[in-house]
Amino acid sequence: MEDTDSLIAFYRARRAELGPSDGSRWYLLIKEIRLLKGCGIDEAHAIALTDPAWRRWLEQQINSNPACHKAALRHIRRNGDASLIAQQDERLAVL
Incomplete structure (x- = not known):
């Protein structure tokens, strides 16, 4: 659990460091959602698009x-x- 929490914190912090037009922010968001929800990539995309x-x-x-x-x-x-x-x-x- 600690590894998951630290990865989520890393993804959030990294997203905050990047500019709004940096496409890497999308990938970091998807990775974070997958860890938080324990879901696959398609479900993570659907969640992000809400x-x-x-x-x-x-x-x-x-x-x-x-x-x-x-x-x-x-x-x-x-x-x-x-x-x-x-x-x-x-x-x-x-x-």
Whole structure:
């Protein structure tokens, strides 16, 4: 338990050190949620996206950052109807 608590504290502190546009903050958040909730990556993504600020940030990233856009399209293909993202014309939207 102590190792888990110290990892969670590390992820939070590291996220606070990074700038708001640093994509590493998303990965640290997902790692923190997985430890806190004991869940898989897909559930952690769903939990993170309940926060409106993270939803807006992710939607902006998947529509402006080519690597994020590619990962989002991969997510849609892999998850089909269960996807957290949908393609709406030329844009991608977080559901």
